[in-house]
Amino acid sequence: MKHIAIIGGGFAGIATAIQLVQQGESPFRLTVINPEATFVTGIAYQPYATKLLLNVNAAKMSLFPDQPAHFLDWVMAQPDYAGLPQPFVAQAFLPRALYGEYLKQLWQHTRELAERKAIILQPIAGSVESCRPLNKQFQLTLENTAQLVADWVIIASGNALPSNKVLPDPCIAKSPFYLQNPWQCLPQAVLTASKPVLIIGNGLTMVDTVLSLRQNGFTQPIIALSRHGYGMLPHRHNGLAYPDFSSELLAATSLRQLVNVVHKHIRLVRALGVSAEPVIDAIRPYTQQLWRTLSLKDKQRFLAKIRHLWGVARHRLPLHIHDDLQQLRLDGHLKIYAGKLLHVTEQPDGLLVDLTNRKTGQQQRLAVAAIINCTGPESDLRQQPHHFMYQMLQEGLITQDSLRLGIAADSNSFNVIAADGKPQAGLFTLGGYLRGELWESTAVNELRSQAKTLAAQLVQQL
Numbered sequence: 020m021k022h023i024a025i026i027g028g029g030f031a032g033i034a035t036a037i038q039l040v041q042q043g044e045s046p047f048r049l050t051v052i053n054p055e056a057t058f059v060t061g062i063a064y065q066p067y068a069t070k071l072l073l074n075v076n077a078a079k080m081s082l083f084p085d086q087p088a089h090f091l092d093w094v095m096a097q098p099d100y101a102g103l104p105q106p107f108v109a110q111a112f113l114p115r116a117l118y119g120e121y122l123k124q125l126w127q128h129t130r131e132l133a134e135r136k137a138i139i140l141q142p143i144a145g146s147v148e149s150c151r152p153l154n155k156q157f158q159l160t161l162e163n164t165a166q167l168v169a170d171w172v173i174i175a176s177g178n179a180l181p182s183n184k185v186l187p188d189p190c191i192a193k194s195p196f197y198l199q200n201p202w203q204c205l206p207q208a209v210l211t212a213s214k215p216v217l218i219i220g221n222g223l224t225m226v227d228t229v230l231s232l233r234q235n236g237f238t239q240p241i242i243a244l245s246r247h248g249y250g251m252l253p254h255r256h257n258g259l260a261y262p263d264f265s266s267e268l269l270a271a272t273s274l275r276q277l278v279n280v281v282h283k284h285i286r287l288v289r290a291l292g293v294s295a296e297p298v299i300d301a302i303r304p305y306t307q308q309l310w311r312t313l314s315l316k317d318k319q320r321f322l323a324k325i326r327h328l329w330g331v332a333r334h335r336l337p338l339h340i341h342d343d344l345q346q347l348r349l350d351g352h353l354k355i356y357a358g359k360l361l362h363v364t365e366q367p368d369g370l371l372v373d374l375t376n377r378k379t380g381q382q383q384r385l386a387v388a389a390i391i392n393c394t395g396p397e398s399d400l401r402q403q404p405h406h407f408m409y410q411m412l413q414e415g416l417i418t419q420d421s422l423r424l425g426i427a428a429d430s431n432s433f434n435v436i437a438a439d440g441k442p443q444a445g446l447f448t449l450g451g452y453l454r455g456e457l458w459e460s461t462a463v464n465e466l467r468s469q470a471k472t473l474a475a476q477l478v479q480q481l
Protein backbone atom coordinates (compact mmCIF):
# COMPACT_ATOMS: atom_id res chain seq x y z
CA MET A 20 0.00 0.00 0.00
CA LYS A 21 1.44 3.41 -0.97
CA HIS A 22 2.29 5.78 1.87
CA ILE A 23 1.98 9.53 1.25
CA ALA A 24 3.41 11.92 3.85
CA ILE A 25 2.53 15.60 3.89
CA ILE A 26 4.92 17.85 5.78
CA GLY A 27 2.80 20.74 7.05
CA GLY A 28 -0.88 20.67 7.90
CA GLY A 29 -1.79 24.31 7.24
CA PHE A 30 -4.13 25.28 4.40
CA ALA A 31 -2.03 23.78 1.57
CA GLY A 32 -1.32 20.49 3.35
CA ILE A 33 -4.88 20.03 4.61
CA ALA A 34 -6.45 20.97 1.26
CA THR A 35 -4.22 18.37 -0.43
CA ALA A 36 -5.09 15.72 2.17
CA ILE A 37 -8.81 16.46 1.78
CA GLN A 38 -8.53 16.17 -2.01
CA LEU A 39 -6.56 12.92 -1.75
CA VAL A 40 -9.20 11.35 0.48
CA GLN A 41 -12.08 12.63 -1.64
CA GLN A 42 -10.53 11.50 -4.92
CA GLY A 43 -8.87 8.29 -3.68
CA GLU A 44 -10.67 5.08 -4.63
CA SER A 45 -8.15 2.41 -3.66
CA PRO A 46 -6.71 2.17 -0.12
CA PHE A 47 -3.54 4.06 0.73
CA ARG A 48 -1.84 5.44 3.81
CA LEU A 49 -1.74 9.21 4.36
CA THR A 50 0.21 10.90 7.14
CA VAL A 51 0.03 14.63 7.83
CA ILE A 52 2.68 16.09 10.13
CA ASN A 53 2.30 19.51 11.74
CA PRO A 54 2.94 20.95 15.22
CA GLU A 55 -0.15 20.62 17.41
CA ALA A 56 -0.79 24.36 17.88
CA THR A 57 -1.30 25.10 14.18
CA PHE A 58 -2.70 21.78 12.93
CA VAL A 59 -5.32 22.35 10.19
CA THR A 60 -5.41 26.16 10.53
CA GLY A 61 -1.74 26.87 9.80
CA ILE A 62 -0.55 30.31 10.83
CA ALA A 63 -3.24 32.20 8.92
CA TYR A 64 -6.54 30.90 10.23
CA GLN A 65 -6.07 30.68 13.99
CA PRO A 66 -5.28 34.29 14.83
CA TYR A 67 -4.72 35.31 18.42
CA ALA A 68 -6.92 38.40 18.01
CA THR A 69 -10.58 38.00 17.04
CA LYS A 70 -10.49 41.30 15.12
CA LEU A 71 -8.34 39.84 12.36
CA LEU A 72 -10.31 39.34 9.18
CA LEU A 73 -9.87 37.47 5.93
CA ASN A 74 -8.47 39.77 3.25
CA VAL A 75 -10.58 38.09 0.56
CA ASN A 76 -14.36 38.19 0.62
CA ALA A 77 -16.40 35.15 1.64
CA ALA A 78 -17.58 34.40 -1.89
CA LYS A 79 -13.99 33.60 -2.94
CA MET A 80 -12.81 31.49 -0.02
CA SER A 81 -14.15 27.99 -0.79
CA LEU A 82 -11.59 25.21 -0.33
CA PHE A 83 -12.93 23.52 -3.47
CA PRO A 84 -12.21 25.13 -6.87
CA ASP A 85 -15.19 23.37 -8.47
CA GLN A 86 -17.63 24.40 -5.69
CA PRO A 87 -17.00 28.15 -5.41
CA ALA A 88 -19.88 28.74 -2.97
CA HIS A 89 -18.84 25.98 -0.56
CA PHE A 90 -17.48 28.31 2.15
CA LEU A 91 -20.31 30.82 1.72
CA ASP A 92 -22.94 28.07 2.05
CA TRP A 93 -21.18 26.77 5.16
CA VAL A 94 -21.16 30.28 6.65
CA MET A 95 -24.87 30.78 5.91
CA ALA A 96 -25.59 27.59 7.85
CA GLN A 97 -23.81 28.88 10.98
CA PRO A 98 -26.15 30.22 13.70
CA ASP A 99 -24.48 33.68 13.76
CA TYR A 100 -25.05 34.21 10.03
CA ALA A 101 -28.32 32.38 9.34
CA GLY A 102 -30.96 34.89 8.28
CA LEU A 103 -28.50 37.53 7.02
CA PRO A 104 -28.84 38.44 3.33
CA GLN A 105 -26.54 36.11 1.39
CA PRO A 106 -25.27 38.73 -1.12
CA PHE A 107 -24.20 40.87 1.84
CA VAL A 108 -22.30 37.98 3.51
CA ALA A 109 -20.74 37.02 0.14
CA GLN A 110 -19.06 40.45 -0.08
CA ALA A 111 -18.03 40.52 3.61
CA PHE A 112 -14.53 40.03 4.97
CA LEU A 113 -15.24 37.51 7.68
CA PRO A 114 -13.12 36.64 10.74
CA ARG A 115 -10.08 34.51 9.98
CA ALA A 116 -10.93 32.39 13.04
CA LEU A 117 -14.26 31.49 11.40
CA TYR A 118 -12.37 30.23 8.37
CA GLY A 119 -10.26 28.15 10.76
CA GLU A 120 -13.51 26.56 12.07
CA TYR A 121 -14.52 25.77 8.48
CA LEU A 122 -11.21 24.00 7.89
CA LYS A 123 -11.47 22.07 11.16
CA GLN A 124 -14.96 20.84 10.28
CA LEU A 125 -13.86 19.80 6.80
CA TRP A 126 -10.92 17.98 8.34
CA GLN A 127 -13.22 16.11 10.73
CA HIS A 128 -15.46 15.04 7.81
CA THR A 129 -12.36 13.96 5.90
CA ARG A 130 -11.23 11.73 8.76
CA GLU A 131 -14.65 10.08 8.80
CA LEU A 132 -14.65 9.69 5.02
CA ALA A 133 -11.17 8.13 5.12
CA GLU A 134 -12.41 5.55 7.62
CA ARG A 135 -15.34 4.64 5.36
CA LYS A 136 -12.98 4.31 2.36
CA ALA A 137 -10.41 2.23 4.29
CA ILE A 138 -7.79 4.97 3.77
CA ILE A 139 -5.37 5.03 6.71
CA LEU A 140 -5.25 8.71 7.63
CA GLN A 141 -2.84 9.54 10.41
CA PRO A 142 -2.26 13.07 11.71
CA ILE A 143 1.02 13.40 13.64
CA ALA A 144 1.53 16.37 15.95
CA GLY A 145 5.18 17.19 15.47
CA SER A 146 7.80 18.85 13.38
CA VAL A 147 9.91 17.27 10.66
CA GLU A 148 13.64 17.74 11.24
CA SER A 149 14.99 15.94 8.20
CA CYS A 150 13.92 14.17 5.03
CA ARG A 151 16.34 11.79 3.31
CA PRO A 152 16.04 9.31 0.49
CA LEU A 153 15.95 5.65 1.53
CA ASN A 154 16.12 3.30 -1.45
CA LYS A 155 13.19 4.54 -3.56
CA GLN A 156 11.38 5.98 -0.55
CA PHE A 157 11.94 8.82 1.92
CA GLN A 158 12.74 8.67 5.59
CA LEU A 159 11.38 11.52 7.72
CA THR A 160 12.76 12.20 11.18
CA LEU A 161 10.75 14.22 13.64
CA GLU A 162 12.02 16.46 16.44
CA ASN A 163 11.32 13.70 18.98
CA THR A 164 13.49 11.36 16.85
CA ALA A 165 10.44 9.35 15.70
CA GLN A 166 10.90 8.18 12.11
CA LEU A 167 8.61 7.20 9.30
CA VAL A 168 9.15 6.01 5.76
CA ALA A 169 6.94 7.22 2.90
CA ASP A 170 6.77 6.55 -0.84
CA TRP A 171 5.77 10.10 -1.72
CA VAL A 172 6.41 13.26 0.26
CA ILE A 173 4.58 16.55 -0.22
CA ILE A 174 6.32 19.62 1.16
CA ALA A 175 3.60 21.99 2.40
CA SER A 176 5.40 23.64 5.28
CA GLY A 177 4.27 27.09 4.13
CA ASN A 178 5.23 30.43 5.54
CA ALA A 179 8.70 30.59 7.09
CA LEU A 180 9.55 33.11 9.80
CA PRO A 181 10.64 36.58 8.65
CA SER A 182 14.37 37.06 8.17
CA ASN A 183 16.61 38.67 10.77
CA LYS A 184 18.50 40.41 7.95
CA VAL A 185 16.59 43.58 8.84
CA LEU A 186 18.57 43.87 12.05
CA PRO A 187 21.74 45.95 11.76
CA ASP A 188 23.31 43.79 14.48
CA PRO A 189 22.49 40.05 14.33
CA CYS A 190 23.04 39.73 18.13
CA ILE A 191 19.74 41.60 18.69
CA ALA A 192 17.94 38.52 17.31
CA LYS A 193 18.57 36.91 20.71
CA SER A 194 17.09 39.80 22.68
CA PRO A 195 13.82 39.08 24.56
CA PHE A 196 12.61 42.45 23.22
CA TYR A 197 12.87 41.33 19.60
CA LEU A 198 9.96 39.27 18.24
CA GLN A 199 10.87 37.48 15.05
CA ASN A 200 7.53 35.64 14.87
CA PRO A 201 4.70 38.14 14.30
CA TRP A 202 2.07 35.38 14.18
CA GLN A 203 2.58 34.28 17.77
CA CYS A 204 0.68 35.64 20.78
CA LEU A 205 2.23 38.92 21.95
CA PRO A 206 3.99 38.70 25.33
CA GLN A 207 2.19 40.37 28.27
CA ALA A 208 5.32 42.43 29.02
CA VAL A 209 4.99 44.10 25.61
CA LEU A 210 1.23 44.67 25.89
CA THR A 211 1.56 46.44 29.25
CA ALA A 212 4.77 48.33 28.43
CA SER A 213 4.95 52.09 28.86
CA LYS A 214 7.03 52.60 25.70
CA PRO A 215 6.18 52.48 21.99
CA VAL A 216 6.57 49.38 19.88
CA LEU A 217 8.49 49.43 16.61
CA ILE A 218 7.17 47.28 13.77
CA ILE A 219 9.49 46.56 10.86
CA GLY A 220 7.39 46.20 7.71
CA ASN A 221 4.35 47.97 6.37
CA GLY A 222 2.13 45.31 4.84
CA LEU A 223 -0.77 43.11 5.93
CA THR A 224 1.23 41.56 8.80
CA MET A 225 1.90 45.04 10.15
CA VAL A 226 -1.83 45.76 10.04
CA ASP A 227 -2.61 42.50 11.87
CA THR A 228 -0.03 43.29 14.50
CA VAL A 229 -1.32 46.83 15.06
CA LEU A 230 -4.91 45.58 15.43
CA SER A 231 -3.80 42.77 17.74
CA LEU A 232 -1.74 45.11 19.91
CA ARG A 233 -4.70 47.48 20.26
CA GLN A 234 -7.26 44.73 20.85
CA ASN A 235 -5.04 43.26 23.57
CA GLY A 236 -4.84 46.53 25.46
CA PHE A 237 -1.64 48.14 24.18
CA THR A 238 -2.05 51.93 24.44
CA GLN A 239 1.40 53.31 23.58
CA PRO A 240 2.30 54.63 20.11
CA ILE A 241 3.13 52.10 17.42
CA ILE A 242 5.71 52.97 14.78
CA ALA A 243 5.86 51.04 11.51
CA LEU A 244 9.11 51.39 9.62
CA SER A 245 9.66 50.26 6.05
CA ARG A 246 11.96 51.21 3.23
CA HIS A 247 9.28 53.05 1.23
CA GLY A 248 6.60 53.77 3.82
CA TYR A 249 3.83 53.27 1.23
CA GLY A 250 0.31 53.62 2.59
CA MET A 251 -1.93 50.56 2.50
CA LEU A 252 -4.90 50.70 0.13
CA PRO A 253 -8.48 49.65 0.89
CA HIS A 254 -10.79 47.52 -1.24
CA ARG A 255 -12.73 50.49 -2.61
CA HIS A 256 -14.54 49.07 -5.60
CA ASN A 257 -15.40 45.54 -4.53
CA GLY A 258 -18.22 45.04 -7.03
CA LEU A 259 -16.61 46.71 -10.08
CA ALA A 260 -15.30 44.46 -12.85
CA TYR A 261 -12.91 46.03 -15.36
CA PRO A 262 -13.30 44.72 -18.94
CA ASP A 263 -10.88 41.93 -19.84
CA PHE A 264 -7.68 43.24 -21.42
CA SER A 265 -5.73 39.99 -21.24
CA SER A 266 -5.00 39.95 -24.98
CA GLU A 267 -2.98 43.16 -24.55
CA LEU A 268 -1.27 41.84 -21.41
CA LEU A 269 -0.34 38.52 -22.98
CA ALA A 270 0.94 40.22 -26.13
CA ALA A 271 3.55 42.14 -24.10
CA THR A 272 7.01 40.65 -24.56
CA SER A 273 8.87 42.53 -21.84
CA LEU A 274 8.30 44.00 -18.40
CA ARG A 275 8.48 47.49 -19.86
CA GLN A 276 5.68 46.73 -22.34
CA LEU A 277 3.63 45.12 -19.61
CA VAL A 278 3.99 48.17 -17.37
CA ASN A 279 2.96 50.41 -20.27
CA VAL A 280 -0.19 48.38 -20.91
CA VAL A 281 -1.15 48.46 -17.23
CA HIS A 282 -0.49 52.21 -16.97
CA LYS A 283 -2.63 52.85 -20.01
CA HIS A 284 -5.59 51.06 -18.41
CA ILE A 285 -5.03 52.72 -15.05
CA ARG A 286 -5.16 56.12 -16.79
CA LEU A 287 -8.40 55.09 -18.55
CA VAL A 288 -10.08 54.00 -15.35
CA ARG A 289 -8.87 57.06 -13.43
CA ALA A 290 -10.37 59.28 -16.11
CA LEU A 291 -13.72 57.84 -15.05
CA GLY A 292 -13.06 58.77 -11.43
CA VAL A 293 -12.36 55.18 -10.42
CA SER A 294 -9.10 54.15 -8.75
CA ALA A 295 -6.78 51.49 -10.14
CA GLU A 296 -8.02 48.46 -8.15
CA PRO A 297 -10.41 47.01 -10.78
CA VAL A 298 -7.53 47.07 -13.28
CA ILE A 299 -5.27 45.25 -10.82
CA ASP A 300 -8.01 42.69 -10.15
CA ALA A 301 -8.39 42.12 -13.90
CA ILE A 302 -4.67 41.23 -14.09
CA ARG A 303 -4.83 38.70 -11.24
CA PRO A 304 -6.09 35.69 -13.28
CA TYR A 305 -3.12 36.14 -15.62
CA THR A 306 -0.26 36.93 -13.22
CA GLN A 307 1.12 33.37 -13.19
CA GLN A 308 1.05 33.19 -16.98
CA LEU A 309 2.65 36.62 -17.31
CA TRP A 310 5.35 35.76 -14.77
CA ARG A 311 6.27 32.62 -16.68
CA THR A 312 6.83 34.57 -19.89
CA LEU A 313 9.13 37.21 -18.34
CA SER A 314 12.86 36.78 -18.80
CA LEU A 315 15.02 36.25 -15.72
CA LYS A 316 16.36 39.81 -16.10
CA ASP A 317 12.81 41.21 -16.19
CA LYS A 318 11.84 39.16 -13.14
CA GLN A 319 14.86 40.60 -11.33
CA ARG A 320 13.86 44.11 -12.45
CA PHE A 321 10.33 43.50 -11.21
CA LEU A 322 11.61 42.38 -7.80
CA ALA A 323 13.95 45.36 -7.52
CA LYS A 324 11.65 48.12 -8.78
CA ILE A 325 7.99 47.09 -8.87
CA ARG A 326 7.48 44.39 -6.26
CA HIS A 327 6.60 46.82 -3.45
CA LEU A 328 4.18 48.85 -5.57
CA TRP A 329 2.54 45.67 -6.82
CA GLY A 330 2.28 44.49 -3.20
CA VAL A 331 0.44 47.67 -2.20
CA ALA A 332 -1.94 47.48 -5.16
CA ARG A 333 -2.56 43.76 -4.78
CA HIS A 334 -2.78 43.24 -0.97
CA ARG A 335 -5.58 45.54 0.05
CA LEU A 336 -7.55 45.97 3.25
CA PRO A 337 -11.26 45.75 3.95
CA LEU A 338 -12.49 49.36 3.88
CA HIS A 339 -13.45 49.57 7.57
CA ILE A 340 -10.10 48.09 8.64
CA HIS A 341 -8.40 50.71 6.49
CA ASP A 342 -10.51 53.36 8.25
CA ASP A 343 -9.57 51.96 11.69
CA LEU A 344 -5.93 52.23 10.71
CA GLN A 345 -6.29 55.77 9.39
CA GLN A 346 -8.06 56.76 12.61
CA LEU A 347 -5.14 55.39 14.60
CA ARG A 348 -2.83 57.52 12.45
CA LEU A 349 -5.03 60.61 12.91
CA ASP A 350 -5.02 60.06 16.67
CA GLY A 351 -1.24 59.70 16.70
CA HIS A 352 -1.36 56.07 17.86
CA LEU A 353 0.21 54.80 14.65
CA LYS A 354 3.07 56.43 12.78
CA ILE A 355 4.29 55.11 9.45
CA TYR A 356 7.88 55.98 8.62
CA ALA A 357 9.92 55.42 5.49
CA GLY A 358 13.48 54.73 6.51
CA LYS A 359 16.01 52.25 7.72
CA LEU A 360 17.21 50.81 11.00
CA LEU A 361 20.73 52.01 11.68
CA HIS A 362 21.52 50.75 15.13
CA VAL A 363 19.80 48.84 17.93
CA THR A 364 21.04 48.50 21.50
CA GLU A 365 19.51 46.32 24.17
CA GLN A 366 18.61 48.00 27.45
CA PRO A 367 17.24 46.48 30.68
CA ASP A 368 13.64 47.37 29.75
CA GLY A 369 13.61 47.47 25.97
CA LEU A 370 15.62 48.56 22.96
CA LEU A 371 17.21 51.83 21.93
CA VAL A 372 16.81 52.30 18.19
CA ASP A 373 18.48 54.69 15.77
CA LEU A 374 16.84 55.04 12.39
CA THR A 375 16.91 57.26 9.35
CA ASN A 376 13.64 58.94 8.49
CA ARG A 377 13.52 59.42 4.71
CA LYS A 378 10.84 62.10 4.88
CA THR A 379 12.72 64.41 7.26
CA GLY A 380 16.15 63.27 6.12
CA GLN A 381 17.07 63.16 9.79
CA GLN A 382 18.28 60.44 12.09
CA GLN A 383 15.93 59.63 14.93
CA ARG A 384 16.40 57.86 18.26
CA LEU A 385 13.56 55.90 19.86
CA ALA A 386 13.31 53.93 23.08
CA VAL A 387 10.92 51.07 22.38
CA ALA A 388 9.49 48.18 24.38
CA ALA A 389 10.00 45.77 21.50
CA ILE A 390 10.71 45.37 17.81
CA ILE A 391 8.28 43.11 15.94
CA ASN A 392 9.47 41.77 12.61
CA CYS A 393 6.59 42.00 10.11
CA THR A 394 8.67 41.86 6.93
CA GLY A 395 6.95 38.70 5.68
CA PRO A 396 8.09 35.10 5.32
CA GLU A 397 11.76 34.55 4.41
CA SER A 398 11.95 32.71 1.12
CA ASP A 399 15.69 32.09 0.88
CA LEU A 400 16.24 28.64 2.37
CA ARG A 401 19.90 29.41 3.03
CA GLN A 402 18.75 31.86 5.70
CA GLN A 403 16.94 29.12 7.66
CA PRO A 404 19.69 26.75 8.81
CA HIS A 405 17.46 25.03 11.40
CA HIS A 406 14.74 24.09 8.94
CA PHE A 407 14.49 20.63 7.37
CA MET A 408 14.45 22.32 3.95
CA TYR A 409 17.98 23.59 4.58
CA GLN A 410 19.12 20.00 5.17
CA MET A 411 17.40 18.91 1.93
CA LEU A 412 19.03 21.79 0.06
CA GLN A 413 22.48 20.96 1.46
CA GLU A 414 22.08 17.32 0.50
CA GLY A 415 20.91 18.14 -3.04
CA LEU A 416 17.40 16.69 -2.72
CA ILE A 417 15.94 20.08 -3.61
CA THR A 418 17.28 23.26 -5.21
CA GLN A 419 16.20 26.88 -5.04
CA ASP A 420 14.72 28.65 -8.04
CA SER A 421 17.02 31.19 -9.66
CA LEU A 422 15.41 34.09 -7.76
CA ARG A 423 15.45 32.25 -4.41
CA LEU A 424 11.76 32.92 -3.92
CA GLY A 425 11.05 29.27 -3.23
CA ILE A 426 12.21 25.93 -4.56
CA ALA A 427 12.76 24.83 -8.12
CA ALA A 428 9.84 22.67 -9.17
CA ASP A 429 7.75 21.81 -12.19
CA SER A 430 4.61 23.83 -11.54
CA ASN A 431 2.51 21.39 -13.61
CA SER A 432 3.58 18.13 -11.97
CA PHE A 433 4.58 19.80 -8.64
CA ASN A 434 7.73 17.64 -8.73
CA VAL A 435 10.72 19.34 -7.11
CA ILE A 436 13.98 19.59 -9.04
CA ALA A 437 17.03 18.00 -7.42
CA ALA A 438 20.63 19.27 -7.54
CA ASP A 439 21.33 17.17 -10.67
CA GLY A 440 18.67 19.25 -12.49
CA LYS A 441 16.26 16.30 -12.75
CA PRO A 442 12.83 15.95 -11.13
CA GLN A 443 13.16 14.23 -7.75
CA ALA A 444 10.85 11.23 -8.08
CA GLY A 445 8.24 11.09 -5.32
CA LEU A 446 8.95 14.55 -3.87
CA PHE A 447 6.39 17.30 -4.45
CA THR A 448 5.60 20.80 -3.29
CA LEU A 449 2.90 23.43 -3.60
CA GLY A 450 1.93 26.82 -2.23
CA GLY A 451 4.44 29.51 -1.38
CA TYR A 452 7.40 27.37 -2.41
CA LEU A 453 6.27 27.76 -6.03
CA ARG A 454 6.58 31.54 -5.92
CA GLY A 455 9.73 31.49 -8.04
CA GLU A 456 7.87 29.52 -10.70
CA LEU A 457 4.50 31.30 -10.49
CA TRP A 458 5.01 34.48 -8.46
CA GLU A 459 1.41 34.47 -7.16
CA SER A 460 1.12 31.21 -5.23
CA THR A 461 -0.19 32.27 -1.84
CA ALA A 462 -3.91 32.87 -1.68
CA VAL A 463 -6.59 30.25 -1.11
CA ASN A 464 -7.84 30.44 -4.71
CA GLU A 465 -4.37 29.54 -6.02
CA LEU A 466 -3.60 26.87 -3.43
CA ARG A 467 -6.94 25.06 -3.67
CA SER A 468 -6.45 24.44 -7.40
CA GLN A 469 -2.90 23.23 -6.84
CA ALA A 470 -4.11 20.85 -4.11
CA LYS A 471 -6.79 19.41 -6.37
CA THR A 472 -4.46 18.94 -9.36
CA LEU A 473 -1.65 17.42 -7.29
CA ALA A 474 -4.06 15.01 -5.57
CA ALA A 475 -5.55 13.96 -8.93
CA GLN A 476 -2.08 13.16 -10.28
CA LEU A 477 -1.12 11.08 -7.26
CA VAL A 478 -4.43 9.25 -7.03
CA GLN A 479 -4.00 8.15 -10.65
CA GLN A 480 -0.73 6.45 -9.73
CA LEU A 481 -2.01 4.66 -6.62
Ligand SMILES: Cc1cc2nc3c(=O)[nH]c(=O)nc-3n(C[C@H](O)[C@H](O)[C@H](O)COP(=O)(O)OP(=O)(O)OC[C@H]3O[C@@H](n4cnc5c(N)ncnc54)[C@H](O)[C@@H]3O)c2cc1C
Nearest residue numbers: 027029030031061062073074146147176177178450462463
Ligand atom coordinates in the same frame (compact mmCIF):
# COMPACT_ATOMS: atom_id res chain seq x y z
C1 LIG B 1 -1.70 36.00 8.42
C2 LIG B 1 -2.14 35.54 7.07
C3 LIG B 1 -3.44 35.77 6.64
C4 LIG B 1 -3.86 35.33 5.39
N1 LIG B 1 -5.12 35.58 4.98
C5 LIG B 1 -5.52 35.13 3.78
C6 LIG B 1 -6.87 35.36 3.32
O1 LIG B 1 -7.66 35.99 3.99
N2 LIG B 1 -7.23 34.86 2.10
C7 LIG B 1 -6.35 34.18 1.32
O2 LIG B 1 -6.74 33.75 0.23
N3 LIG B 1 -5.08 33.96 1.72
C8 LIG B 1 -4.65 34.42 2.91
N4 LIG B 1 -3.37 34.20 3.32
C9 LIG B 1 -2.48 33.49 2.43
C10 LIG B 1 -2.07 32.18 3.10
O3 LIG B 1 -0.68 32.08 2.96
C11 LIG B 1 -2.70 30.91 2.58
O4 LIG B 1 -4.04 31.05 2.54
C12 LIG B 1 -2.34 29.71 3.48
O5 LIG B 1 -2.41 29.99 4.84
C13 LIG B 1 -0.99 29.18 3.16
O6 LIG B 1 -1.02 27.86 3.59
P1 LIG B 1 0.26 26.99 3.76
O7 LIG B 1 -0.22 25.66 4.18
O8 LIG B 1 1.11 27.06 2.54
O9 LIG B 1 1.10 27.72 4.88
P2 LIG B 1 0.89 27.81 6.46
O10 LIG B 1 -0.44 28.30 6.80
O11 LIG B 1 2.09 28.55 6.96
O12 LIG B 1 0.97 26.28 6.93
C14 LIG B 1 2.18 25.56 6.92
C15 LIG B 1 2.18 24.64 8.12
O13 LIG B 1 3.38 23.85 8.09
C16 LIG B 1 3.84 23.70 9.40
N5 LIG B 1 5.26 23.39 9.39
C17 LIG B 1 6.31 24.22 9.16
N6 LIG B 1 7.47 23.55 9.27
C18 LIG B 1 7.14 22.27 9.57
C19 LIG B 1 7.90 21.11 9.84
N7 LIG B 1 9.25 21.12 9.84
N8 LIG B 1 7.25 19.95 10.14
C20 LIG B 1 5.90 19.91 10.15
N9 LIG B 1 5.13 21.00 9.92
C21 LIG B 1 5.74 22.16 9.64
C22 LIG B 1 3.53 25.02 10.07
O14 LIG B 1 3.44 24.88 11.47
C23 LIG B 1 2.18 25.39 9.45
O15 LIG B 1 1.11 24.93 10.23
C24 LIG B 1 -2.95 34.64 4.56
C25 LIG B 1 -1.64 34.43 5.00
C26 LIG B 1 -1.24 34.86 6.24
C27 LIG B 1 0.18 34.61 6.67
